[in-house]
Amino acid sequence: xxxxxxxxxxxxxxxxxxxxxxxxxxxxxxxxxxxxxxxxxxxxxxxxxxxxxxxxxxxxxxxxxxxxxxxxxxxxxxxxxxxxxxxxxxxxxxxxxxxxxxxxxxxxxxxxxxxxxxxxxxxxxxxxxxxxxxxxxxxxxxxxxxxxxxxxxxxxxxxxxxxxxxxxxxxxxxxxxxxxxxxxxxxxxxxxxxxxxxxxxxxxxxxxxxxxxxxxxxxxxxxxxxxxxxxxxxxxxxxxxxxxxxxxxxxxxxxxx
Numbered sequence: 001x002x003x004x005x006x007x008x009x010x011x012x013x014x015x016x017x018x019x020x021x022x023x024x025x026x027x028x029x030x031x032x033x034x035x036x037x038x039x040x041x042x043x044x045x046x047x048x049x050x051x052x053x054x055x056x057x058x059x060x061x062x063x064x065x066x067x068x069x070x071x072x073x074x075x076x077x078x079x080x081x082x083x084x085x086x087x088x089x090x091x092x093x094x095x096x097x098x099x100x101x102x103x104x105x106x107x108x109x110x111x112x113x114x115x116x117x118x119x120x121x122x123x124x125x126x127x128x129x130x131x132x133x134x135x136x137x138x139x140x141x142x143x144x145x146x147x148x149x150x151x152x153x154x155x156x157x158x159x160x161x162x163x164x165x166x167x168x169x170x171x172x173x174x175x176x177x178x179x180x181x182x183x184x185x186x187x188x189x190x191x192x193x194x195x196x197x198x199x200x201x202x203x204x205x206x207x208x209x210x211x212x213x214x215x216x217x218x219x220x221x222x223x224x225x226x227x228x229x230x231x232x233x234x235x236x237x238x239x240x241x242x243x244x245x246x247x248x249x250x251x252x253x254x255x256x257x
Contacts, residue, residue, distance in 0.1 A: 005226050005228065007228045009024050010022070010228065011023075011024065017037055017038055017041075018037020019035060019237070020035055021152065021229070023149035023225050023227070025148070025223070025224075025225045029107050029114055030255040031050060031105055031149075031252075031253065033103060033151035033152060034252065035237045036239045036250055041251075043093065047093050050093060050254075051091065051093065053091055054092060054093040055070075055091060055092050057073050057085050057087075057094050057095065058094075058097070058251075059079070059082045059085060059096075060079050060080065061081075061082070061083050061097060062083065063123055064128070065123060066084070067082060067084035067085070067086060067132055068082045068085055069085075070085065070094070073085070083119070083123050084096075084116070084118070085116050086114075086115045086132070086135065086136070086139075090112060090256050091256065093254065093256075094114060094256075095251050096117060096118040096251070096252055097250070097251050098118055098151070098231075098249060099231065099241040099247075099248060099250070100120070100232065100241050101118055101119060101206070102119045102120070102153040102206055102207045102210055103117070103118060103119075103150070103153070104117040104118075104129055104132075104148065104149070105148075105253075106133075106146060106147065106148050107147045108136055109147070110140065111139070112257040114254045114255070117129060119210055120206065121161065121165060121168075121204065121206050124169050124172065124209055127172050129210050129214060130172075130213050130216075130217055133146065143218060144218075144219075146223060147223055148214055148219070148223060148224045149227070150226045152229040152230065152231050152250075153206060154231050155233065156192070156205020156207075157194055157205075158230065159203055159204050159205070159242065160198075160201050160202070161201070162200060162201065163202050165202075167183055167184070169206065169209055171183065172209065172213060173213055174187060184202065190208075190212075192209050208226070
């Protein structure tokens with residue numbers, strides 16, 4: 001069930017401040033999954049590493065499936081709430097912040113448009129990424145050409161959630177099962193989740209579920225890359241809210257062409 005999980009698709013870029021991650025699927029677009037080395041840097045500073053002339057867009061994230069366009073943000077006086085941004089012109093950079101949730105960068109070779117999406121368990125349960133795919137295709141992006149890079153996030157093997165939370169997310173991709181036990185069994189077999197030693201708990205692999213959501217939209221696995229890094233287990237490069245309880249984030253951004 002897992003799409004391409006090839007470590008060779010990911011490269012570290014060294015800077016004077018520290019390193020950030022790029023994905024070769026998105027090589028045509030300036031982009032980066034920034035690390036904890038850039039603590040205190042806002043996208044307004046981080047864009048210097050990608051394309052200094054690009055305009056910067058970011059949202060007040062609320063774990064929703066709300067997606068906004070850059071023109072909506074340009075016409076609004078206040079910071080908008082939502083969890084996905086799509087570009088409408090070249091040289092627009094869109095950003096999301098994460099500390100265990102999955103940052104998803106999407107690019108359309110046909111149109112040059114890009115998206116940045118923040119998808120934790122709540123956003124995944126609300127199917128923000130499938131919603132983004134529908135929006136992009138409605139705007140002329142060919143589904144068979146879309147490219148997806150899922151950045152560093154907490155791995156399922158260490159992400160303990162309540163069983164009802166896991167089921168809410170897993171039901172988005174396991175649709176024809178009658179019982180909760182059957183859904184969990186299918187999830188375990190396909191490494192979308194892992195059993196937990198405590199009753200009523202499950203280890204949920206949100207990024208793997210997002211990949212499955214993408215595949216079920218008719219996207220080929222060669223169009224998807226999932227970063228082989230876990231925010232919880234790699235304290236040297238990433239913040240993890242689950243690990244430290246601190247409200248710190250790393251930003252991920254991409255520039256339209």
